[in-house]
Amino acid sequence: xxxxxxxxxxxxxxxxxxxxxxxxxxxxxxxxxxxxxxxxxxxxxxxxxxxxxxxxxxxxxxxxxxxxxxxxxxxxxxxxxxxxxxxxxxxxxxxxxxxxxxxxxxxxxxxxxxxxxxxxxxxxxxxxxxxxxxxxxxxxxxxxxxxxxxxxxxxxxxxxxxxxxxxxxxxxxxxxxxxxxxxxxxxxxxxxxxxxxxxxxxxxxxxxxxxxxxxxxxxxxxxxxxxxxxxxxxxxxxxxxxxxxxxxxxxxxxxxxxxxxxxxxxxxxxxxxxxxxxxxxxxxxxxxxxxxxxxxxxxxxxxxxxxxxxxxx
Amino acid sequence: xxxxxxxxxxxxxxxxxxxxxxxxxxxxxxxxxxxxxxxxxxxxxxxxxxxxxxxxxxxxxxxxxxxxxxxxxxxxxxxxxxxxxxxxxxxxxxxxxxxxxxxxxxxxxxxxxxxxxxxxxxxxxxxxxxxxxxxxxxxxxxxxxxxxxxxxxxxxxxxxxxxxxxxxxxxxxxxxxxxxxxxxxxxxxxxxxxxxxxxxxxxxxxxxxxxxxxxxxxxxxxxxxxxxxxxxxxxxxxxxxxxxxxxxxxxxxxxxxxxxxxxxxxxxxxxxxxxxxxxxxxxxxxxxxxxxxxxxxxxxxxxxxxxxxxxxxxxxxxxxxxxxxxxxxxxxxxxxxxxxxxxxxxxxxxxxxxxxxxxxxxxxxxxxxxxxxxxxxxxxxxxxxxxxxxxxxxxxxxxxxxxxxxxxxxxxxxxxxxxxxxxxxxxxxxxxxxxxxxxxxxxxxxxxxxxxxxxxxxxxxxxxxxxxxxxxxxxxxxxxxxxxxxxxxxxxxxxxxxxxxxxxxxxxxxxxxxxxxxxxxxxxxxxxx
Numbered sequence: 081x082x083x084x085x086x087x088x089x090x091x092x093x094x095x096x097x098x099x100x101x102x103x104x105x106x107x108x109x110x111x112x113x114x115x116x117x118x119x120x121x122x123x124x125x126x127x128x129x130x131x132x133x134x135x136x137x138x139x140x141x142x143x144x145x146x147x148x149x150x151x152x153x154x155x156x157x158x159x160x161x162x163x164x165x166x167x168x169x170x171x172x173x174x175x176x177x178x179x180x181x182x183x184x185x186x187x188x189x190x191x192x193x194x195x196x197x198x199x200x201x202x203x204x205x206x207x208x209x210x211x212x213x214x215x216x217x218x219x220x221x222x223x224x225x226x227x228x229x230x231x232x233x234x235x236x237x238x239x240x241x242x243x244x245x246x247x248x249x250x251x252x253x254x255x256x257x258x259x260x261x262x263x264x265x266x267x268x269x270x271x272x273x274x275x276x277x278x279x280x281x282x283x284x285x286x287x288x289x290x291x292x293x294x295x296x297x298x299x300x301x302x303x304x305x306x307x308x309x310x311x312x313x314x315x316x317x318x319x320x321x322x323x324x325x326x327x328x329x330x331x332x333x334x335x336x337x338x339x340x341x342x343x344x345x346x347x348x349x350x351x352x353x354x355x356x357x358x359x360x361x362x363x364x365x366x367x368x369x370x371x372x373x374x375x376x377x378x379x380x381x382x383x384x385x386x387x388x389x390x391x392x393x
Numbered sequence: 394x395x396x397x398x399x400x401x402x403x404x405x406x407x408x409x410x411x412x413x414x415x416x417x418x419x420x421x422x423x424x425x426x427x428x429x430x431x432x433x434x435x436x437x438x439x440x441x442x443x444x445x446x447x448x449x450x451x452x453x454x455x456x457x458x459x460x461x462x463x464x465x466x467x468x469x470x471x472x473x474x475x476x477x478x479x480x481x482x483x484x485x486x487x488x489x490x491x492x493x494x495x496x497x498x499x500x501x502x503x504x505x506x507x508x509x510x511x512x513x514x515x516x517x518x519x520x521x522x523x524x525x526x527x528x529x530x531x532x533x534x535x536x537x538x539x540x541x542x543x544x545x546x547x548x549x550x551x552x553x554x555x556x557x558x559x560x561x562x563x564x565x566x567x568x569x570x571x572x573x574x575x576x577x578x579x580x581x582x583x584x585x586x587x588x589x590x591x592x593x594x595x596x597x598x599x600x601x602x603x604x605x606x607x608x609x610x611x612x613x614x615x616x617x618x619x620x621x622x623x624x625x626x627x628x629x630x631x632x633x634x635x636x637x638x639x640x641x642x643x644x645x646x647x648x649x650x651x652x653x654x655x656x657x658x659x660x661x662x663x664x665x666x667x668x669x670x671x672x673x674x675x676x677x678x679x680x681x682x683x684x685x686x687x688x689x690x691x692x693x694x695x696x697x698x699x700x701x702x703x704x705x706x707x708x709x710x711x712x713x714x715x716x717x718x719x720x721x722x723x724x725x726x727x728x729x730x731x732x733x734x735x736x737x738x739x740x741x742x743x744x745x746x747x748x749x750x751x752x753x754x755x756x757x758x759x760x761x762x763x764x765x766x767x768x769x770x771x772x773x774x775x776x777x778x779x780x781x782x783x784x785x786x787x788x789x790x791x792x793x794x795x796x797x798x799x800x801x802x803x804x805x806x807x808x809x810x811x812x813x814x815x816x817x818x819x820x821x822x823x824x825x826x827x828x829x830x831x832x833x834x835x836x837x838x839x840x841x842x843x844x845x846x847x848x849x850x851x852x853x854x855x856x857x858x859x860x861x862x863x864x865x866x867x868x869x870x871x872x873x874x875x876x877x878x879x880x881x882x883x884x885x886x887x888x889x890x891x892x893x894x895x896x897x898x899x900x901x902x903x904x905x906x907x908x909x910x911x912x913x914x915x916x917x918x919x920x921x922x
Contacts, residue, residue, distance in 0.1 A: 113805040119443075160436070237644065339634055348596065
């Protein structure tokens with residue numbers, strides 16, 4: 081098992097290398113000059129050139145890439161062109177809000193999607209099944225910014241139960257942290273819960289038609305035990321896969337959700353960096369996200385071994 | 394439930410208890426904390442290094458100025474006790490007020506002021522102009538210093554006290570000695586609020602605490618002149634990029650003040666009895682269609698004149714806002730509140746006729762060259778006006794392409810002097826505040842020095858010569874005469890086409906007091922009950 085984890089992590093290195101090259105190339109090809117933005121409207125061409133030189137932007141792309149790789153190998157992602165702060169520090173400041181949001185969204189999604197999917201499969205064609213179909217259609221078709229505004233209007237502006245926006249670090253109290261995260265996490269989890277619910281339902285339906293389920297029923301095992309003990313464990317493979325894949329979707333949707341609820345997370349940092357052409361931040365964030373995605377996939381693979389004793393690495 | 398699992402759950406819950414119920418720590422001093430929604434991203438903390446508006450707003454809290462202009466752009470002492478002019482206008486002697494301190498409790502000295510003026514003089518346009526006149530500096534004692542000039546420069550106080558970016562903020566000498574092309578890393582000023590750097594998350598939130606050592610002036614506040622009183626203990630900025638969220642946060646009372654509310658949400662906020670929506674910046678925002686004078690078709694003055702005849706400012710302004718009270722036409726190259734405001738020479742711009750413009754276009758020799766408009770789509774007002782420009786020129790009979798892009802892309806593409814089919818451009822809509830166009834010294838778009846002029850690179854030696862004449866004019870009357878003559882000449886050359894002005898609003902909760910008219914986002918004097 082440990083050997084497998086090490087191998088998978090080592091395999092991630094070339095993947096991230098390719099990501100680094102692609103990101104660097106795209107940034108190089110994208111129009112926009114941070115020196116021009118920095119210098120302001122009154123700067124002379126000479127001043128802009130001096131700023132460009134001071135930032136190292138006048139060097140050939142291959143030299144800039146080599147320099148970036150060299151620093152990366154030493155754990156240094158460089159400094160923001162605009163604030164001058166180390167990229168690692170800036171990303172570090174944004175990790176807690178994004179991680180909190182993703183964690184809560186994943187918990188809500190699994191906590192609602194899986195039971196809903198199981199119940200819909202158990203009552204195929206019944207009310208719960210139809211309700212799931214309706215919910216998933218809604219979840220798939222409702223853009224995060226519409227859902228976010230709707231939830232904020234009802235629960236924050238009208239009922240005043242929850243705050244409209246912002247993020248409170250966990251150190252300032254669990255309730256404040258949770259109150260600020262509920263609406264964005266629910267917004268973010270709508271699509272994710274819908275996907276998990278659909279996949280759970282389909283997978284459960286397949287398992288529930290197996291012989292050993294019929295045997296269990298014939299033996300008089302109580303229905304909930306059949307569903308959750310016998311069927312769900314065997315149906316969980318595709319669900320775990322979709323949870324892993326869904327994390328990537330969540331990261332993408334988090335950009336919009338963070339913007340709607342003014343959460344100072346990685347998504348907002350990325351958008352601001354792109355708009356300002358703050359190359360070191362963009363490169364750092366993309367690398368971080370690709371690393372996170374690789375790790376999630378490794379975790380998913382390891383989950384398979386817990387769910388299915390036949391799988392060994 | 395197994396006993397072991399129960400104990401495990403109980404211990405986890407117990408561990409979480411210290412976190413639970415600590416809400417309200419920040420609310421304890423809510424009345425003394427002013428919470429501001431800022432639309433921009435505060436990235437750099439050096440107001441000389443960048444002209445980004447959030448950095449300017451940050452700097453007005455942290456730093457102070459030697460002089461400051463009032464609402465009529467008349468300079469007054471700010472950190473200075475006063476100044477005298479000696480040696481037939483070739484020497485300025487400035488005396489600092491007693492007891493001025495930086496946030497590290499070090500006294501403000503002439504050496505700090507001299508280094509700050511020198512650094513500012515490298516980067517700012519008005520500063521560069523002043524630097525050409527400055528021969529040297531002498532520190533006379535702990536509070537007094539002398540600025541020696543090569544020849545009289547009556548505009549020096551206006552330059553030192555200017556309200557548009559970059560202002561001459563005073564920093565400690567060690568900060569001011571940093572290469573002007575590199576940003577300072579410290580945040581030590583002598584202004585009314587201390588920056589809390591450990592709470593700063595670039596692009597997300599920033600906080601300041603009242604500087605107890607600050608000594609405000611006794612005079613009432615008037616624009617950026619007068620007493621800058623820190624009326625709250627703490628200021629917090631949240632950068633909320635989504636306008637609907639910002640409005641909801643203000644209405645819900647989570648925030649106190651929204652610096653630049655989106656105009657189409659104004660009516661909603663006005664209907665809330667707890668919200669005040671009012672113009673704060675008396676100098677408004679002025680919109681312009683910048684033309685590329687180096688490429689066809691706008692290298693042809695007759696084509697420029699034809700388009701000027703077609704421009705109907707009301708069409709441009711109505712595309713951005715529906716409330717007529719928020720818009721104002723302006724047939725001048727100076728802002729409505731500028732001492733040089735005049736409509737002299739603007740007859741062509743008042744034509745407002747597509748038919749006449751089409752006829753003039755036919756006579757101009759226009760041969761169907763494509764007009765490429767750079768449209769900045771992330772700004773709704775600029776985007777709407779770019780679309781009106783496209784429609785206006787199409788109705789005149791021109792071939793037009795509106796290219797949608799973000800600001801960073803536009804900022805780079807506008808530097809291109811290539812033809813429009815090789816990555817160049819023909820025109821773009823831009824915006825400046827009234828204090829940016831108040832006089833020929835700060836008005837970058839009235840420069841016509843060809844390659845040294847602003848993007849579009851108009852060439853008109855007569856305009857440059859009139860500007861030089863204005864700079865050296867010894868009296869206010871002569872300054873006004875020269876400034877108006879410069880405008881008349883500009884309306885012949887048409888470096889850009891004025892599109893009118895929109896009122897810049899702020900929205901805040903009714904429990905705020907002391908919100909005063911100001912061309913910059915100044916948060917001193919604002920108290921909260």
